[in-house]
Amino acid sequence: MTKADYLRKIVLEGRSPVLTRVGEIMTDESKLITVTSDTNILQAMQIMTENQIRHVPVVDGKLVGMISIKDVVRAVVEQQSGELKRLNEFIRGEYY
Structure with a gap:
């Protein structure tokens, strides 16, 4: 995950980097x-x-x-x- 991905998917959405699981932010398989x-x-x-x-x-x-x-x-x-x-x-x- 790049810094931009981290900012967009974790920080800007108010998520905790410790509590957020990868599955919650990864691309959906149907869109991969x-x-x-x-x-x-x-x-x-x-x-x-x-x-x-x-x-x-x-x-x-x-x-x-x-x-x-x-x-x-x-x-x-x-x-x-x-x-x-x-x-x-x-x-x-x-x-x-």
Whole structure:
């Protein structure tokens, strides 16, 4: 839970952080947005952007992980950096 989530779901609603159970503030299962481990990064980014969410559970029959917008951005930057490197090598005649 981020500081913003804490403020919004605990403090602003006047809840006690000691007495409030996770189940009381978590997203209802019927509204939960998930991806699978086969979802590509651009699809995950689109899902997160369209739904204005920062974290998405990865479910393959059961919970296998969690992906954050930070993970998605890092993966896209790494991919683009690799593409840029290959283009530069190609331009310099070093592409194999």
